[in-house]
Amino acid sequence: MNALATLAFALILASGAIQAPALFRKDGRLDRASHWLLLGAALCLATLIVRRSLAIGFPALTSIFECLVFMAAAICALCWAYRVQARLAFLPAVQFGSTVAALAALALASSPIAPKEALAPIPALRSGWLLLHVTFSFVGEALFMAATAAALAFLASRDERRKRDYDRVCYASVAAGYPIFTVGALIFGAVWAEQAWGSWWSWDPKEIWALVTWLVYTLYLHLRLTRKRVDALPAIVAVAGFLCALFTFLGVNYLLPGLHSYGR
Amino acid sequence: MRAPFKALRSTGLAIFLIAYLAAASVAASFLPQGREAGYYRGSMPAPIAELAIRTGFTDFYASPAFLGPALLFFSNLSSCAAYRLAKELRKERKKRRHGPDLIHLGLVLLIAAAVAGEAVQRLKPEETRGFVRLAPGEAVRLSGNRILALVSLREEDYPDGRPEDWVSVVRVTEGDRLLVADREIRVNRPLRLGGLSIRQASFQTAGVLGLRAPSGETRDLVEGESLALSSGSVELTSVDLGAGKAFFREAAKPGESAEARRFELGPGSALGDFTVVGLRAEELSGLVASYDPLYPAVLASFAVTILGLFVTFAQKLKGGKLE
Numbered sequence: 109m110n111a112l113a114t115l116a117f118a119l120i121l122a123s124g125a126i127q128a129p130a131l132f133r134k135d136g137r138l139d140r141a142s143h144w145l146l147l148g149a150a151l152c153l154a155t156l157i158v159r160r161s162l163a164i165g166f167p168a169l170t171s172i173f174e175c176l177v178f179m180a181a182a183i184c185a186l187c188w189a190y191r192v193q194a195r196l197a198f199l200p201a202v203q204f205g206s207t208v209a210a211l212a213a214l215a216l217a218s219s220p221i222a223p224k225e226a227l228a229p230i231p232a233l234r235s236g237w238l239l240l241h242v243t244f245s246f247v248g249e250a251l252f253m254a255a256t257a258a259a260l261a262f263l264a265s266r267d268e269r270r271k272r273d274y275d276r277v278c279y280a281s282v283a284a285g286y287p288i289f290t291v292g293a294l295i296f297g298a299v300w301a302e303q304a305w306g307s308w309w310s311w312d313p314k315e316i317w318a319l320v321t322w323l324v325y326t327l328y329l330h331l332r333l334t335r336k337r338v339d340a341l342p343a344i345v346a347v348a349g350f351l352c353a354l355f356t357f358l359g360v361n362y363l364l365p366g367l368h369s370y371g372r
Numbered sequence: 373m374r375a376p377f378k379a380l381r382s383t384g385l386a387i388f389l390i391a392y393l394a395a396a397s398v399a400a401s402f403l404p405q406g407r408e409a410g411y412y413r414g415s416m417p418a419p420i421a422e423l424a425i426r427t428g429f430t431d432f433y434a435s436p437a438f439l440g441p442a443l444l445f446f447s448n449l450s451s452c453a454a455y456r457l458a459k460e461l462r463k464e465r466k467k468r469r470h471g472p473d474l475i476h477l478g479l480v481l482l483i484a485a486a487v488a489g490e491a492v493q494r495l496k497p498e499e500t501r502g503f504v505r506l507a508p509g510e511a512v513r514l515s516g517n518r519i520l521a522l523v524s525l526r527e528e529d530y531p532d533g534r535p536e537d538w539v540s541v542v543r544v545t546e547g548d549r550l551l552v553a554d555r556e557i558r559v560n561r562p563l564r565l566g567g568l569s570i571r572q573a574s575f576q577t578a579g580v581l582g583l584r585a586p587s588g589e590t591r592d593l594v595e596g597e598s599l600a601l602s603s604g605s606v607e608l609t610s611v612d613l614g615a616g617k618a619f620f621r622e623a624a625k626p627g628e629s630a631e632a633r634r635f636e637l638g639p640g641s642a643l644g645d646f647t648v649v650g651l652r653a654e655e656l657s658g659l660v661a662s663y664d665p666l667y668p669a670v671l672a673s674f675a676v677t678i679l680g681l682f683v684t685f686a687q688k689l690k691g692g693k694l695e
Binding site for chain 1: 383384386390391393394398400402405486501532534535536537538558559560561562569571660662670674677678681682684685688693694
């Protein structure tokens with residue numbers, strides 16, 4: 109199974125290497141292979157999850173390792189979809205930033221913080237609501253990752269026309285990720301908590317940080333509503349939102365133990 | 373009257389409150405919540421401890437520092453929802469965008485249901501939540517004269533021996549009427565009875581002490597349970613079946629050491645007016661009953677919010693706002 113993760117890592121690395129020159133090219137010419145390599149990596153990671161699920165007899169989305177693999181797969185698939193779609197301007201920096209994030213997720217998955225042993229989940233985690241909670245949350249966060257790449261590119265760019273494009277991609281990614289994240293992280297999470305613990309909400313550190321992430325993206329959408337011209341504040345808030353999402357996923361598990369501590 | 377309402381429903385106020393609630397929640401998440409004041413004074417620099425205690429950050433979600441802005445946010449959301457809905461309804465049918473209205477409405481309903489649910493739990497804590505450990509054949513009285521009896525329980529294991537699920541089979545009666553016949557309760561699959569939910573919380577093999585009262589009646593005491601005697605209360609801390617001994621701890625009395633409050637007994641010994649008649653191990657099911665009359669309202673608020681989120685996204689997509 110680790111061979112699939114290694115193959116995916118190599119494909120993402122190769123894709124990043126192919127993409128890098130396009131960041132500095134002035135003619136706007138794009139490579140023809142990088143997004144297909146990312147799709148290949150997404151398929152490898154999806155196969156890994158399916159094989160692991162068959163091995164443990166339950167959808168393999170309950171450990172840190174499995175969640176990081178799913179996150180990397182979601183980002184790769186999203187990058188491919190972004191490249192082949194025709195509605196939004198394609199910006200190489202967004203694809204490259206997301207590719208780096210997918211690499212980072214896989215590197216974390218291979219580190220000691222993510223035990224790799226395939227174990228069937230404890231009774232509390234055997235829930236369909238948990239699966240919806242995890243998948244929707246990570247798909248939402250993959251979109252937030254793309255928004256962050258666009259926001260960082262916005263903050264780094266000096267070209268006004270480019271800035272507008274980055275802002276649009278950032279907004280579109282948050283607009284798509286926000287409903288998915290809200291439903292997954294907060295609503296499906298609350299429904300599962302009610303079933304498992306008898307309480308919709310427990311003010312557990314993980315819940316609080318998921319709420320903070322949601323509040324920050326809510327702030328972003330409202331700021332975007334009120335700004336007459338494109339400026340840096342929404343982009344800064346979008347980056348802050350993703351930092352909150354990262355802390356919710358990883359930081360809380362190790363620094364603020366609570367009901368979600370089994371997620372280590 | 374129009375100016376205060378305009379300020380109350382303004383997006384600027386919403387932005388300020390959202391930013392405050394997010395920042396304050398971050399700060400509160402790094403501070404252990406709900407401890408005694410002495411804990412904060414002993415574990416952090418004095419000025420920070422005093423600041424945390426005085427501002428209510430030590431129990432942030434029950435403090436005015438949270439409840440005040442949260443109430444203001446609720447008012448902002450409600451007035452914005454009402455204003456926006458009225459504005460949209462004045463438009464031509466085809467130009468109306470009700471997605472954000474639905475999101476706001478769903479959130480208003482959710483906050484109202486959460487506050488009402490919390491109020492019910494605070495006013496009637498014993499009627500809204502309870503925990504019981506039952507052995508097969510034992511029963512417990514629920515609200516409304518309903519009796520829940522544990523018919524059987526089992527642990528389902530994975531091939532490697534780790535627990536996969538805990539299953540209690542229960543029966544519920546009301547007088548002579550059978551309300552629920554042999555229904556399984558599993559972790560993540562509670563039994564719903566109107567607004568009452570009964571869920572599988574734990575499963576354990578516990579030591580049980582059999583006691584006989586002078587009247588001849590018998591009763592059981594399970595590890596972790598306490599018994600009131602004329603001399604004070606005692607807790608059964610553990611049972612060693614191999615040695616045939618049960619270990620107790622007396623409730624603390626002023627001036628007594630912890631050592632003086634521990635003792636052990638075997639079959640035939642006296643415990644206050646009771647006589648120990650036997651020791652045994654028993655499998656027990658830990659069941660939690662919770663009563664939430666707002667359950668349908670919370671579900672409805674979720675449904676409205678989800679609908680609003682996706683209608684908003686679809687309308688943005690259709691209107692070309694994501695290009």
